[in-house]
Amino acid sequence: MVGEFDKVKLAAGTRRPMCLKALTEKELQVSPHYSTHPTGGASAIGSPYAKSLETNQIVTDSQRSSNLAELERPQLAAAFEQRGLQRFRADQVFRWIYRHGVTGFEEMTDLPQSLRAALTADFTLTTPQILHREQSIDGTEKFLLRLADGTQIESVFIPDTPSMTFCISTQVGCAMGCGFCLTGKMGLVRNLTAGEIAGQVRVLAAATGMLDHPFNIVLMGMGEPLHNYDNTMKALRMLHSEHGLAVSPRRVTLSTVGIVPAMKRLAREALMPNLAISLHATTEDQRSELVPPNRKYPLAEILETCRRFPLKKRSRITFEYVMLKGINDTAEDARRLARLLAGIKAKVNLIPLNPAPGIPYERPSDATVDRFAQILADRHLTVSVRKSRGQDIRAACGQLIVEGGSKKSAAQQMALLMR
Numbered sequence: 279m280v281g282e283f284d285k286v287k288l289a290a291g292t293r294r295p296m297c298l299k300a301l302t303e304k305e306l307q308v309s310p311h312y313s314t315h316p317t318g319g320a321s322a323i324g325s326p327y328a329k330s331l332e333t334n335q336i337v338t339d340s341q342r343s344s345n346l347a348e349l350e351r352p353q354l355a356a357a358f359e360q361r362g363l364q365r366f367r368a369d370q371v372f373r374w375i376y377r378h379g380v381t382g383f384e385e386m387t388d389l390p391q392s393l394r395a396a397l398t399a400d401f402t403l404t405t406p407q408i409l410h411r412e413q414s415i416d417g418t419e420k421f422l423l424r425l426a427d428g429t430q431i432e433s434v435f436i437p438d439t440p441s442m443t444f445c446i447s448t449q450v451g452c453a454m455g456c457g458f459c460l461t462g463k464m465g466l467v468r469n470l471t472a473g474e475i476a477g478q479v480r481v482l483a484a485a486t487g488m489l490d491h492p493f494n495i496v497l498m499g500m501g502e503p504l505h506n507y508d509n510t511m512k513a514l515r516m517l518h519s520e521h522g523l524a525v526s527p528r529r530v531t532l533s534t535v536g537i538v539p540a541m542k543r544l545a546r547e548a549l550m551p552n553l554a555i556s557l558h559a560t561t562e563d564q565r566s567e568l569v570p571p572n573r574k575y576p577l578a579e580i581l582e583t584c585r586r587f588p589l590k591k592r593s594r595i596t597f598e599y600v601m602l603k604g605i606n607d608t609a610e611d612a613r614r615l616a617r618l619l620a621g622i623k624a625k626v627n628l629i630p631l632n633p634a635p636g637i638p639y640e641r642p643s644d645a646t647v648d649r650f651a652q653i654l655a656d657r658h659l660t661v662s663v664r665k666s667r668g669q670d671i672r673a674a675c676g677q678l679i680v681e682g683g684s685k686k687s688a689a690q691q692m693a694l695l696m697r
Contacts, residue, residue, distance in 0.1 A: 347473035376522030379484030449501025475513035504540035536580035612653035
């Protein structure tokens with residue numbers, strides 16, 4: 279899901295002016311503890327798609343350690359030291375990769391020519407390649423990127439929100455199978471590596487002239503970030519490094535459907551992004567229908583985890599709620615949502631559905647959205663209504679899907695035919 283971050287906020291009490299497949303019931307019974315795959319990703323142990331992930335591009339430990347795009351700054355320094363290179367050179371190279379956005383060693387002009395030659399001989403630096411760049415009438419830009427193995431993903435630049443925002447993918451496709459999301463119709467192709475996640479930021483920042491300017495990151499593109507936990511958190515550490523882009527965790531928002539064991543793990547992280555929960559329903563039965571992982575991690579368990587989640591002063595958990603006409607948009611739904619969030623430091627982000635071929639739901643009327651928001655505001659919840667951005671180029675929430683990659687599943691082929 280991609281965010282559109284021009285919002286109309288309602289203060290309390292005021293008025294508005296898979297190349298594989300989605301998760302099956304059996305798969306949802308597998309607790310998503312994480313094992314490292316040859317792809318560098320993490321997947322649920324024992325899940326039926328784990329073997330398929332292994333059949334994708336195989337990346338050995340030696341290949342990963344020689345690809346500088348996959349290394350955190352301390353790892354980079356250690357790799358240099360192992361090869362007899364001075365450790366301070368690692369800081370220089372890391373700055374070139376992240377702060378200057380270079381994609382080749384020859385561009386690192388303050389390094390001696392002999393060192394550049396040695397780097398070329400001993401290391402690689404993989405960078406996602408821009409295949410297509412499309413701009414919406416509202417200024418939003420969607421990037422189609424090709425990865426080193428030929429796999430394709432999409433990322434989005436959302437300007438003036440009021441901050442500049444990059445919407446980043448963490449997986450190729452998604453296994454969650456949410457019924458209102460086009461990405462979910464792809465199934466899960468594979469996890470992205472940490473370098474591929476951070477690489478999207480490198481590429482978008484360079485392409486949009488944002489390398490020297492502050493920007494926000496939302497992990498709301500293709501995939502479920504907590505289903506690729508290790509690589510997602512490693513990428514955030516890489517982006518946070520003071521030797522690179524120095525992105526503060528306060529500028530990063532991670533959106534999840536609510537994988538409870540991973541949420542508990544996230545609560546113990548030293549580097550903790552803002553948390554957003556893709557809620558979308560107010561009863562267990564309704565949420566299980568719209569968001570299949572709810573069958574394993576029910577609404578009550580997710581909300582209790584949120585109540586215990588450590589938050590900094592003035593911080594709140596964002597609850598995202600895609601509004602579907604006649605499904606979850608009634609006044610009773612709004613009242614029930616307010617009761618569910620009682621006792622949680624929460625803010626609600628209402629997202630009127632962005633329709634797409636193949637999605638069997640409709641967008642509610644503006645009047646319905648207004649009424650829903652007002653009911654929440656009257657109950658002292660802070661509410662924002664997300665303004666759709668990039669809808670004309672299929673860059674809006676739940677509209678990302680790619681045609682690239684290897685053999686497509688039946689679900690992928692059907693989704694692509696319905697675009």
